[in-house]
Amino acid sequence: MSSCGNPSTESxxxxxxxxxxxxxxxxxxxxxxxxxxxxxxxxxxKECFFSLVAFKFRRALEPFVNAKPDGPRRTAxxxxxxxxxxxxxxxxxxxxxxxxxxxxxxxxxxxxxxxxGKDHPRHxxxxxxxxxxxxxxxxxxxxxxxxxxxxxxxxxxxxxxEFVPLRVQDAFDPLWWRCIxxxxxxxxxxxxxxxxxxxSMLTNPLSTNPLESLRSYLSSLPTSTAVCSALHALxxxxxLHTAAETDSxxxxxxxxxxxxxxxxxxxxxxxxxxxxxxxxxxxxxxDIRPPNFDSNDRxxxxxxxxxxxxxxxxxxxxxxxxxxxxxxxxxxxxxxxxWPDSRQEIGGLTKDFIMGxxxxxxxxxxxxxxxxxxxxxxxxxSGKCVLCERPAQEGVQEWKSRISVRTTAQSVDAxxxxxxxxxxxxxxxxxxxxxxxxxxxxxTLTSRSARPPPPLYLSATKTSSTTLPVxxxxxxxxxxxxDEMRATVQEFLIEE
Amino acid sequence: MATITxxxxxxxxxxxxxxxxxxxxxxxxxxxxxxxxxWDTWPAAPExxxxxxxxxxxxxxADMAYLLHHLRTRVLTARPELFLEHGTVRPGIxxxxxxxxxxxxxxxxxLLHDEDEVVFISTLxxx
Numbered sequence: 001m002s003s004c005g006n007p008s009t010e011s012x013x014x015x016x017x018x019x020x021x022x023x024x025x026x027x028x029x030x031x032x033x034x035x036x037x038x039x040x041x042x043x044x045x046k047e048c049f050f051s052l053v054a055f056k057f058r059r060a061l062e063p064f065v066n067a068k069p070d071g072p073r074r075t076a077x078x079x080x081x082x083x084x085x086x087x088x089x090x091x092x093x094x095x096x097x098x099x100x101x102x103x104x105x106x107x108x109x110x111x112x113x114x115x116x117g118k119d120h121p122r123h124x125x126x127x128x129x130x131x132x133x134x135x136x137x138x139x140x141x142x143x144x145x146x147x148x149x150x151x152x153x154x155x156x157x158x159x160x161x162e163f164v165p166l167r168v169q170d171a172f173d174p175l176w177w178r179c180i181x182x183x184x185x186x187x188x189x190x191x192x193x194x195x196x197x198x199x200s201m202l203t204n205p206l207s208t209n210p211l212e213s214l215r216s217y218l219s220s221l222p223t224s225t226a227v228c229s230a231l232h233a234l235x236x237x238x239x240l241h242t243a244a245e246t247d248s249x250x251x252x253x254x255x256x257x258x259x260x261x262x263x264x265x266x267x268x269x270x271x272x273x274x275x276x277x278x279x280x281x282x283x284x285x286x287d288i289r290p291p292n293f294d295s296n297d298r299x300x301x302x303x304x305x306x307x308x309x310x311x312x313x314x315x316x317x318x319x320x321x322x323x324x325x326x327x328x329x330x331x332x333x334x335x336x337x338x339w340p341d342s343r344q345e346i347g348g349l350t351k352d353f354i355m356g357x358x359x360x361x362x363x364x365x366x367x368x369x370x371x372x373x374x375x376x377x378x379x380x381x382s383g384k385c386v387l388c389e390r391p392a393q394e395g396v397q398e399w400k401s402r403i404s405v406r407t408t409a410q411s412v413d414a415x416x417x418x419x420x421x422x423x424x425x426x427x428x429x430x431x432x433x434x435x436x437x438x439x440x441x442x443x444t445l446t447s448r449s450a451r452p453p454p455p456l457y458l459s460a461t462k463t464s465s466t467t468l469p470v471x472x473x474x475x476x477x478x479x480x481x482x483d484e485m486r487a488t489v490q491e492f493l494i495e496e
Numbered sequence: 497m498a499t500i501t502x503x504x505x506x507x508x509x510x511x512x513x514x515x516x517x518x519x520x521x522x523x524x525x526x527x528x529x530x531x532x533x534x535w536d537t538w539p540a541a542p543e544x545x546x547x548x549x550x551x552x553x554x555x556x557x558a559d560m561a562y563l564l565h566h567l568r569t570r571v572l573t574a575r576p577e578l579f580l581e582h583g584t585v586r587p588g589i590x591x592x593x594x595x596x597x598x599x600x601x602x603x604x605x606x607l608l609h610d611e612d613e614v615v616f617i618s619t620l621x622x623x
Contacts (some may be wrong), residue, residue: 020599038599046595091508091619258619317619321508321590323596325617331508355587355620 010495020362037322040362045215046326053315057099061311064281065126065250080305081249083127086239086471087134087150089333092312093254095320097132097158098329099311100252105130105160114365127250133164133242135235139211140168140218142457150332162244171234172213177470178291180245181288187473191433192465193220196400196446198433203467213467214381219456220466222448227456229270232347233388237471243306244286251284255310258317258358261368266350272440274377274393279418280369282308283387290472316358316365385438386475387468392438398440433468498526500558500610504567508618510588510589514523515573521550522571524608528562532583535565563614579616590617 021038022028027045029052037041044052065077085100087093104126134151138144148165155163170176174186188207191200207213221227243251255263260280267279284306312320324331358365382394436443504520511518529538534553564585570578578586584604585591591598592615598606608614 019602025600035600036598037597043600119582123518316586318590321617321619322592325507325592325615334509352587 037319038127039316040366044141044183049319049322050326052100053319054103056314057096057311057344060313061252061309064135064307064309065251067104071146076414077126079127079249081247082129082304084239084243084246084248084251085130085132086157086235086251086253087132087151088254089134089147089154089331091260091317091320091324092252092256092330093333094154094331095315096252096254096255096312097155097161098323100130101158101161101351105115105158105162108382128160129246129248130160131162131164131242131246131248133166133239135166135168135238137168137231137235140214140231154330154332163247166238166242168231168234168238169210169214169470170178171210171238172217172467173210174470176210177241177474180241181290181474186470187477188470188474189431189433189468189473190465191445191468193445194432196442198435198437198442198445200431200468202473202477207467209319216466219466220464221444222446222453223345223349225270226444226447227441227453228345228347233441234469235446237389237469238307239310240284241471243284243465244290248306251306251308253308253310254312255468256312256315256317256320257369258354258365259415260310260313261365261372262347262351262354263374264368265354267440269346269350270440271443272438274379274439275390276372276375276377278308278390280313280373281310282390284308287384288471298488313369314366316360316362320359352370385435385441386436386437386472387441389471390438392436396439396442397434400439401456433472433476436476498521499622500526500608500612502563502608503611504563504571505613505615506617507615509620510579510616511537513574513576513579514567520571522566523589524558524563524566526610528553528558530554530556532561532565534570535562535568539592544620559604560593560606560608561599562599563608564604585616588618588620590619591615592617 020041021035021043022041023043025033025035025043026049027033028042029044029048033045033047036375037044037047037049037051040048062077065079067080084103085093085097087097132155134148134155136146138146146465152163152165166176174188178186186206188203189200190203191198218227218230221230239251239253242248254322264276264279267273267276272279286306323329354365354368377393380394381391382396383392384390385392437445500523502522502524504522506514506518506520514520525538528535531553561583564580564583568580572579579589580586591603592613593601593606593608596614601607
């Protein structure tokens with residue numbers, strides 16, 4: 001009941017609450033069966049619900065499977081590589097794995113048995129390999145359990161799926177990077193977080209303790225929001241490079257409609273509005289070439305691009321929960337936001353806000369996503385951010401220097417204690433990292449709160465310089481190839 | 497006065513608030529006071545000694561609102577704020593009654609019957 005007067009004095013002051021569905025309790029699709037679920041004011045029976053979710057999943061995925069979307073979709077799905085599925089153990093990714101298996105692995109086997117003729121092209125798998133990658137965060141945040149074995153068990157229930165477990169500290173592990181891109185691409189940077197220009201230097205020798213580097217990196221971040229945002233970015237880039245390593249042309253994420261609305265609003269709140277298109281769907285190309293890469297091989301070059309798709313972007317969290325319950329899927333993950341002593345951060349607050357909104361006004365979440373999908377950012381792209389590997393807006397640092405009071409390298413040098421040895425080793429190779437970062441990543445590293453956050457780890461001490469993830473240095477140091485140089489200056493070349 | 501027996505299940509991490517047990521069998525009175533302020537003193541088993549006189553108060557059949565109160569006061573073992581908010585389940589927690597969305601039955605006003613199956617699912621781990 002909702003009140004529109006004083007019920008103690010007026011007998012008719014209480015107004016009956018409006019039902020959450022539009023017409024009758026019967027399914028709006030088959031119009032026969034009694035409904036089992038209300039989805040944005042529409043009632044569906046169990047049977048129609050399953051076909052509706054499967055349809056929404058395919059509609060969001062299949063038009064983007066082929067490199068160029070052409071031809072009839074269902075019979076001619078020809079991806080350029082394998083499929084990598086980012087799995088967190090949460091509701092969305094659990095339902096996504098179930099749908100992928102049902103649509104592209106189990107279904108194909110059923111067809112094979114029914115029709116015979118095993119060599120018929122119809123029976124070819126859409127993706128030669130389907131790989132599930134899980135990034136374990138337990139070493140990054142206190143109070144977390146290691147879930148790798150539980151996740152491995154959950155994935156093992158699906159036949160025809162490979163499992164690749166990673167730990168978030170792999171982002172700081174030169175050995176992991178070397179396995180993908182070879183010896184030549186391995187180098188590491190340390191940055192000085194004392195000034196907003198983020199002076200960075202090559203570390204020599206390489207860090208041999210990835211967990212220590214990860215904890216030093218997270219401890220040196222200025223806010224709880226920055227820690228959550230950094231973990232999100234590390235997980236994303238780990239998945240992208242794993243996709244490159246496994247020759248995957250597609251990376252699927254289990255972001256539901258509700259989670260997508262949360263991440264869009266959170267991203268805008270943290271200064272990532274320029275990347276709103278990439279938050280919905282993105283095409284990622286690794287700048288670093290693997291050792292066996294042949295630049296003359298056109299097919300090889302095409303395979304290096306990874307298309308990141310969120311096939312559940314039209315399916316709400318409620319639908320995912322009902323799917324998982326009715327299909328008896330086991331949810332092994334735990335809530336990934338924050339840690340026991342953390343203050344509320346932007347992501348958590350946004351999540352509370354959107355979940356509350358969805359409960360009372362279920363259509364608003366879909367409106368958020370559809371409205372964000374129409375937005376396109378102003379300004380030119382200056383290149384890719386070396387930390388999150390998303391497009392960075394041109395002129396961000398000039399704009400920031402005009403509108404904010406900043407600490408520069410010179411002002412810090414005058415007052416600060418001497419830098420540790422690796423940072424002093426080779427001043428000639430000092431780089432100002434700020435100019436290679438997008439607005440959101442620069443803000444993550446430098447935007448301080450009036451009240452410092454509680455310490456993340458009891459043992460770790462906060463330092464002014466920290467090692468960066470392994471993909472940063474190779475991208476700053478990389479030599480620009482002849483073809484790339486030619487493409488950049490193409491319009492200025494005079495034909496002979 | 498009679499009681500009804502319900503099968504209550506918790507999923508999606510909610511079980512951690514209920515002694516890490518996913519399945520519970522819960523008995524509640526078949527009829528409860530209309531005035532929610534009396535629920536705190538109302539016995540779970542109406543035939544127990546010292547039970548208030550049911551004829552003296554206006555009664556109604558047991559509904560989901562009463563079940564939520566019963567679960568919070570008698571079954572929940574930790575952090576009630578993660579389960580209930582403003583007298584109903586917290587946003588992000590879904591409820592099913594006999595395999596159907598409780599929104600179809602009027603949420604808190606949904607009437608409960610003997611041997612009904614009620615499920616609570618948390619969606620708070622989204623990704």
